[in-house]
Amino acid sequence: MVDNLTVVSVDDNAVNLLLIEALTKNLGLEVKSFLSAREALKYLETGKSDIILTDYMMPDMHGLDFLKQVRSAYSDIPMVMITAVTDDNQLKIDALESGATEFLNKPLNPVEFKARLINLANLRRAQLLLQDRALLLEEEVRKATKLITEREHEGLFVIGRASDYKDPETGLHLKRVAFYSALILRGLGASVKELEIMFHAAPLHDVGKIGIPDNILLKPGRYTPEEFEIMKRHPEIGYEMLKDANSPYLRSGAEIALNHHEKFDGSGYPRGIAGEEIPLGGRIVTVADVFDALTTKRPYKDAWSIDVAVNLLQTEKGKHFDANIVGIFEKNLTAVKEIYQIQHPENITFEMFIKNRS
Ligand SMILES: [Fe+2]
Numbered sequence: 001m002v003d004n005l006t007v008v009s010v011d012d013n014a015v016n017l018l019l020i021e022a023l024t025k026n027l028g029l030e031v032k033s034f035l036s037a038r039e040a041l042k043y044l045e046t047g048k049s050d051i052i053l054t055d056y057m058m059p060d061m062h063g064l065d066f067l068k069q070v071r072s073a074y075s076d077i078p079m080v081m082i083t084a085v086t087d088d089n090q091l092k093i094d095a096l097e098s099g100a101t102e103f104l105n106k107p108l109n110p111v112e113f114k115a116r117l118i119n120l121a122n123l124r125r126a127q128l129l130l131q132d133r134a135l136l137l138e139e140e141v142r143k144a145t146k147l148i149t150e151r152e153h154e155g156l157f158v159i160g161r162a163s164d165y166k167d168p169e170t171g172l173h174l175k176r177v178a179f180y181s182a183l184i185l186r187g188l189g190a191s192v193k194e195l196e197i198m199f200h201a202a203p204l205h206d207v208g209k210i211g212i213p214d215n216i217l218l219k220p221g222r223y224t225p226e227e228f229e230i231m232k233r234h235p236e237i238g239y240e241m242l243k244d245a246n247s248p249y250l251r252s253g254a255e256i257a258l259n260h261h262e263k264f265d266g267s268g269y270p271r272g273i274a275g276e277e278i279p280l281g282g283r284i285v286t287v288a289d290v291f292d293a294l295t296t297k298r299p300y301k302d303a304w305s306i307d308v309a310v311n312l313l314q315t316e317k318g319k320h321f322d323a324n325i326v327g328i329f330e331k332n333l334t335a336v337k338e339i340y341q342i343q344h345p346e347n348i349t350f351e352m353f354i355k356n357r358s
């Protein structure tokens with residue numbers, strides 16, 4: 001809503017000032033009158049103002065300087081310079097360059113004054129309405145973007161679940177891997193945006209299991225060497241599924257899927273790459289994924305205690321795992337234990353996770 005407009009009027013001549021005040025009030029506008037430009041500037045620091053009327057010959061400050069100062073603080077407010085009738089076009093050019101919107105001649109013609117002020121008041125109301133609408137639209141866009149992002153995140157998690165659905169692992173495993181991975185990345189000094197991508201990409205690590213035949217994926221006992229060779233294809237299948245996506249989450253997920261079974265000493269699969277050749281995301285998720293598998297109950301094993309699992313990480317430093325990443329994981333053991341104990345990690349969003357640890 002546009003409320004009542006306030007006109008700021010500056011003139012060192014008290015009679016002129018009174019006349020302007022009377023004419024302006026007649027139009028239903030509020031008026032603040034000032035005998036000096038400096039006083040008016042002081043008022044404008046905090047006071048409301050929608051239209052400015054100024055004399056140009058004033059003892060304390062030239063009208064042009066006054067216009068310039070106001071214009072630098074308020075880019076769109078309509079400003080009128082009131083000059084004596086003059087042929088001095090240069091003065092008018094200077095006034096325009098200093099930010100004047102309009103001119104009025106002295107002595108004031110009440111009809112002309114009224115017409116000019118009504119136009120400027122309409123202009124100002126339109127400006128304010130536009131600002132209101134812009135703010136409103138901004139808020140709408142913000143809400144819509146938030147909704148779309150939430151849906152994208154939900155979609156990502158469902159893709160991860162698809163692979164997990166057949167597997168004995170559950171959505172809880174994926175959520176904890178997301179937490180552990182983001183925690184490690186945070187320990188490496190990554191930005192919130194990078195953490196957010198990791199949080200949503202890590203659960204995609206096993207998405208390629210969708211492409212593994214059920215008789216192998218769901219086999220209860222040990223794999224034969226041939227079956228294991230087929231199982232070992234899931235990183236590349238996941239990578240192929242995700243690699244051409246535009247979404248940074250999916251692209252990062254592709255890299256993580258491809259590399260989460262590589263080992264630091266080069267003895268992993270599918271490529272057998274070693275050390276920092278293995279992309280960072282892969283090295284991180286490997287630690288998170290193995291740690292969670294160890295510390296939770298699976299059909300083929302009991303849950304290991306955190307201490308025993310951390311011991312294994314330590315003995316595998318430089319072999320299965322990147323020693324630096326294991327070090328960061330150990331440094332954050334308090335947070336690791338918190339994540340381990342979360343009863344319903346599926347209900348915890350990235351925003352909640354970040355808020356709790358910043
Ligand atoms: Fe895997």
Ligand SMILES: [Fe+2]
Nearest residue numbers: 173205206289
């Ligand atoms: Fe996993």
